[in-house]
Amino acid sequence: MNILRRHRGFTTNSSSASEWIDPERPPASIPLDQFDADGNRIVPTPTPESGSGDGGPATISLEGFEFNPFATPSPKPSPKPEATATPAPAKEELPSVASENTAMVLGFLGTILGVFALERMLRLWWRKRKEQED
Amino acid sequence: MPGRPDPLQELPLVMRKEPFGGIVFDPFDGTMLELDPEAYGVARKTLKGRGLFFSREKREMMRELKRELHLHRLRAVREVKVQGAQDWQSKIPVPSLSAPTLVDFQITDNCLMGCPHCYASSIPKGQHVPWEMVQRVVEQLADCGVCQLAIGGGEPLLHPQIGDLLKLCQDKGIVPNLTTGGMELRPDNLTLLKKYCGAIGISMEGVGERYSEVRKYPFRKFEEALDKLRDAGVPTVIQMTLSRANFDHLPEMAEFCLSRPELYGAIFLAYKPVGRGETYSQALSTLDAKVVSKGLSHAFNLLSPHMRVGYDCCMTPGVAGVEDALKFADESNLEGCSALRGSVGISTRLDVIPCTFTWRHRIGNLKTEHLRDVWRNANAERFRQRIEIKSQNNRACTGCLKKAHCHGGCPVMPLINCHRDHIGDPEQKWSF
Numbered sequence: 140m141n142i143l144r145r146h147r148g149f150t151t152n153s154s155s156a157s158e159w160i161d162p163e164r165p166p167a168s169i170p171l172d173q174f175d176a177d178g179n180r181i182v183p184t185p186t187p188e189s190g191s192g193d194g195g196p197a198t199i200s201l202e203g204f205e206f207n208p209f210a211t212p213s214p215k216p217s218p219k220p221e222a223t224a225t226p227a228p229a230k231e232e233l234p235s236v237a238s239e240n241t242a243m244v245l246g247f248l249g250t251i252l253g254v255f256a257l258e259r260m261l262r263l264w265w266r267k268r269k270e271q272e273d
Numbered sequence: 274m275p276g277r278p279d280p281l282q283e284l285p286l287v288m289r290k291e292p293f294g295g296i297v298f299d300p301f302d303g304t305m306l307e308l309d310p311e312a313y314g315v316a317r318k319t320l321k322g323r324g325l326f327f328s329r330e331k332r333e334m335m336r337e338l339k340r341e342l343h344l345h346r347l348r349a350v351r352e353v354k355v356q357g358a359q360d361w362q363s364k365i366p367v368p369s370l371s372a373p374t375l376v377d378f379q380i381t382d383n384c385l386m387g388c389p390h391c392y393a394s395s396i397p398k399g400q401h402v403p404w405e406m407v408q409r410v411v412e413q414l415a416d417c418g419v420c421q422l423a424i425g426g427g428e429p430l431l432h433p434q435i436g437d438l439l440k441l442c443q444d445k446g447i448v449p450n451l452t453t454g455g456m457e458l459r460p461d462n463l464t465l466l467k468k469y470c471g472a473i474g475i476s477m478e479g480v481g482e483r484y485s486e487v488r489k490y491p492f493r494k495f496e497e498a499l500d501k502l503r504d505a506g507v508p509t510v511i512q513m514t515l516s517r518a519n520f521d522h523l524p525e526m527a528e529f530c531l532s533r534p535e536l537y538g539a540i541f542l543a544y545k546p547v548g549r550g551e552t553y554s555q556a557l558s559t560l561d562a563k564v565v566s567k568g569l570s571h572a573f574n575l576l577s578p579h580m581r582v583g584y585d586c587c588m589t590p591g592v593a594g595v596e597d598a599l600k601f602a603d604e605s606n607l608e609g610c611s612a613l614r615g616s617v618g619i620s621t622r623l624d625v626i627p628c629t630f631t632w633r634h635r636i637g638n639l640k641t642e643h644l645r646d647v648w649r650n651a652n653a654e655r656f657r658q659r660i661e662i663k664s665q666n667n668r669a670c671t672g673c674l675k676k677a678h679c680h681g682g683c684p685v686m687p688l689i690n691c692h693r694d695h696i697g698d699p700e701q702k703w704s705f
Contacts, residue, residue: 141308
């Protein structure tokens with residue numbers, strides 16, 4: 140299961156394609172030391188505010204992409220008013236990795252408990268039936 | 274790093290199934306991912322908000338996708354099914370997609386600049402592509418799931434329907450990019466560029482007097498054009514066309530780019546002796562590979578900590594020689610000729626050509642044919658075969674580990690030398 144190739148950036152030249160070396164978007168297989176103390180990777184991309192052409196560097200903390208499964212996602216920056224001028228499709232939050240892990244653990248525990256409960260009920264039902272027969 | 278246009282955040286992500294798996298394109302910053310079948314399956318589920326995976330490997334892939342694409346929230350997805358794509362696969366072993374993802378469209382032959390090296394031989398009395406034809410082309414691009422349209426000319430801003438074209442592209446979910454000489458940057462045009470375009474390319478062959486000599490246009494005006502683009506917040510790329518005539522000036526061009534921190538990026542292009550440029554200068558292949566490698570390496574390393582640096586895929590053999598010195602983020606930054614593998618050119622006559630520099634290799638015409646059929650026709654296959662033969666027959670490519678990515682350079686004309694060109698016959702630099 141692999142990403143075979145990555146291309147980044149808009150291609151403006153009139154030849155066929157150009158390959159971008161984007162210093163601020165390294166590949167996903169980056170070492171863990173490129174993440175901050177909270178386990179969040181800081182990828183410089185424009186915030187909605189800086190997209191208005193101020194030309195300055197901007198960063199968005201990609202919280203919710205963290206490696207720490209118990210980190211709590213922080214609220215995302217709200218979009219610019221201009222950006223919402225055209226009706227955008229309704230957005231909903233993606234399940235974060237943390238909530239996904241929690242869901243998995245809860246699901247697993249639920250299944251175990253469910254099996255035990257079912258086994259207990261079957262035993263009771265069997266015993267009752269036996270008693271009736273006797 | 275300069276910002277990207279906000280409207281592009283609202284464009285849907287594009288997904289397209291391919292014989293090797295599939296592709297995902299993020300219009301926000303032009304990120305294109307090629308995925309194997311399993312990863313494509315994970316991408317489909319993740320992008321549809323059903324990314325709950327029990328396999329560790331799949332969860333890791335989901336995280337990776339979230340990092341690569343801008344998935345702060347669920348975004349609309351446009352899954353393109355190219356008609357007949359499942360039944361077609363190129364018979365040529367060189368890797369190619371089922372339809373292009375990038376198209377270069379020359380919408381006009383009209384340009385007031387009259388540069389002596391213009392590959393398109395554009396003139397002030399040049400013709401514009403009629404609007405009906407432009408619409409027809411864009412419709413076909415949308416059918417094929419094209420992600421980016423590189424609009425060129427001539428001077429595309431002189432086309433009377435340029436605004437309509439940019440809007441049409443956005444309506445179809447295609448990111449338009451545009452190359453301009455910078456003369457026509459009026460406030461109304463700047464608003465359009467800011468609103469619709471991924472990035473704008475503006476060409477430069479030298480700094481100061483050197484630029485003015487070549488273009489017969491004051492360098493001060495070029496700087497003013499950059500200022501206008503900056504003030505309007507348009508992501509701008511400087512395209513440096515490198516030939517024998519200006520290669521010595523590469524360091525000062527790189528320094529100039531550094532002095533413009535607002536730039537979205539810098540691209541190095543190999544000079545092509547076609548059009549009016551046929552007699553203007555000579556390609557980089559007339560220079561020693563070591564000289565070119567050293568110059569490129571210096572310029573890349575100077576610029577890359579500060580801005581995105583790109584290169585025209587025709588330059589790949591030259592870049593492959595200094596790949597290690599360039600400290601690429603990953604090996605997928607090296608890719609050879611993409612003509613008819615992932616991209617295609619369309620001329621003002623709607624001729625389909627492998628790229629805009631190979632106008633003699635017409636493979637079809639969109640007035641009478643559909644792009645998806647032209648992409649799969651025998652002429653296209655013959656050109657792919659040229660790419661394959663180029664790397665198979667080039668003695669310099671024998672035993673080269675980068676051959677699979679580089680493909681040995683331009684299959685039509687020698688544009689740049691490779692550091693391995695001394696292998697084989699020293700008297701004949703290009704053995705193809």
